[in-house]
Amino acid sequence: MNCYQKEDLIKMVEDAKQLTQKGKVADYIPALGEADPSTLAVAIYSGERECIYAGNIDEVFTLQSISKVLTLALALMDRGADYVFQRVGMEPTGDPFNSISKLESSVPSKPLNPMINAGALAVTDMLVGNTIEDKLERLLNFIRQLTGNDRITYNPVVAQSEFETADLNRSLCYFMRQHGIVESNVEQLINLYTKHCAIEMNCNDLAKLGFVIGNEGRDPNSDQNIIPLEIARIVKTFMVTCGMYNASGEFAIKVGIPAKSGVSGGILGSVPHGVGIGIYGPALDDKGNSIGGLRLLELIAKQSNLSIF
Numbered sequence: 001m002n003c004y005q006k007e008d009l010i011k012m013v014e015d016a017k018q019l020t021q022k023g024k025v026a027d028y029i030p031a032l033g034e035a036d037p038s039t040l041a042v043a044i045y046s047g048e049r050e051c052i053y054a055g056n057i058d059e060v061f062t063l064q065s066i067s068k069v070l071t072l073a074l075a076l077m078d079r080g081a082d083y084v085f086q087r088v089g090m091e092p093t094g095d096p097f098n099s100i101s102k103l104e105s106s107v108p109s110k111p112l113n114p115m116i117n118a119g120a121l122a123v124t125d126m127l128v129g130n131t132i133e134d135k136l137e138r139l140l141n142f143i144r145q146l147t148g149n150d151r152i153t154y155n156p157v158v159a160q161s162e163f164e165t166a167d168l169n170r171s172l173c174y175f176m177r178q179h180g181i182v183e184s185n186v187e188q189l190i191n192l193y194t195k196h197c198a199i200e201m202n203c204n205d206l207a208k209l210g211f212v213i214g215n216e217g218r219d220p221n222s223d224q225n226i227i228p229l230e231i232a233r234i235v236k237t238f239m240v241t242c243g244m245y246n247a248s249g250e251f252a253i254k255v256g257i258p259a260k261s262g263v264s265g266g267i268l269g270s271v272p273h274g275v276g277i278g279i280y281g282p283a284l285d286d287k288g289n290s291i292g293g294l295r296l297l298e299l300i301a302k303q304s305n306l307s308i309f
């Protein structure tokens with residue numbers, strides 16, 4: 001993707017935007033219910049110059065489940081793969097992101113992967129730091145490095161809105177505490193989790209972050225390795241196998257890009273050695289993926305032959 005294709009990108013956004021009428025904004029976190037369902041924006045970053053973009057690019061949105069990619073990378077850097085995968089599995093699940101059923105039926109009881117809520121909560125529990133504030137600040141600094149944006153922070157209104165309504169996530173934590181998978185006090189863990197889910201950015205930031213992950217963890221501007229190569233690979237693999245909820249298989253066939261979506265309507269795309277993609281479209285399909293964002297990624301991937309398969 002180069003700058004001269006901006007016109008094409010604008011056309012693709014117009015095309016995909018028509019689908020947004022068929023989606024629904026997530027409202028189980030009350031503050032997310034206020035998003036405008038007709039919004040659709042995309043930024044693509046190829047490492048050289050500024051992102052090319054189309055749509056309402058100034059809108060900021062919370063990462064929600066996209067933050068799971070970043071907590072996983074940091075926990076792997078903090079604790080190493082052996083420690084992390086003793087507590088969280090590597091296998092996809094056909095269940096919804098917040099399901100508790102496999103936790104009960106797997107022996108030994110451990111979350112199937114770090115991209116579902118149970119796994120992400122266990123990963124959040126692994127982050128190093130003396131207090132919730134320390135852990136959050138370390139995560140924010142990591143994300144500031146990845147995006148090159150020092151102003152990245154979390155949205156306290158969305159965090160509080162989720163904190164007040166996160167009883168299903170609390171139940172996952174209590175179950176895992178009983179089985180020794182998490183150690184923290186549940187309220188503190190939910191406090192940290194809801195704050196990292198509420199970390200905010202725009203599509204440009206998301207595309208830059210996606211580029212660094214696709215580029216094996218290396219920042220093209222400073223040439224610094226922000227994420228070690230093996231960890232960037234683990235993270236991208238989970239994005240392929242589990243990144244788009246229980247639509248990950250269909251997405252791999254139709255789009256073929258390592259990606260992670262969130263219920264805010266954000267989608268992070270990382271094409272290995274290629275481009276980073278940031279999408280925001282809060283109208284979701286029945287699996288929880290941005291309905292316009294999915295179509296847009298399909299069009300972008302086809303046009304530029306981006307599938308990794």
Ligand code: GLU
Nearest residue numbers: 064065097117197262263
């Ligand atoms: N904070 C959200 C939750 O735990 C994230 C879900 C998502 O984006 O998939 O319900």
